[in-house]
Amino acid sequence: MKRIITILIIASSVIACSTNLEEVDAFLARGIDSRMERGTNVRIFYSDSAQVKMIVNAPVLERYNEYINSKDVFPKGIMLEFLDQNRNVSSWLQAETAIREQKTKKITARGNVVFYNPNNEKLETPELIFDENTRIVYTDKLVRITQPEKGDTTYGFGFRSNQEFTVFEIRKKVQGKLNVTDFLAGFK
16 A cells, blocks of 8 residues: 555656657747846835835836846836935935946936925936945936925026935026025125
8 A cells, every 4th residue: 555655656756857859948938038027016125224214116127137237127117215314205216217326326317307305396308327335316417496485496407416306506507596585685
């Protein structure tokens, strides 16, 4: 009896492992690229020293695992939420597409990029780069900054800010619409 059970187990193992070789060949011929992973409705938490610093939300993520420089591509849009040390959202960034390079730890957002903070101040530009190492957001492209509480809209080329979008500078050719009352108050 014991011998029959052993033979049945071995026979079922052999039968279970065998498959149609044509099916295996067809599967392998599909050219599955194991260097690329794809996810939908993705939410990624980035942390440093066990503290969440940034949350990425995207409808599609394509992760390319290359030896020299792996990267995450967000072809259908991205929403970044930057968190302060109390884990409160300090600023947001939205764009039509983005690429995050693993080697440089930079996220390049493109296409109707909007960067804003809880004070309802808003930056609009075609391209914006976030450096995860320095926590700096910057671009050399045309920018428009709207500050509703001050009644200001400023235009220029080039922009640099902390990730909270509380301290920023515009690099070149600044033009703007200022609230005259606030402007004159600065001279008193």
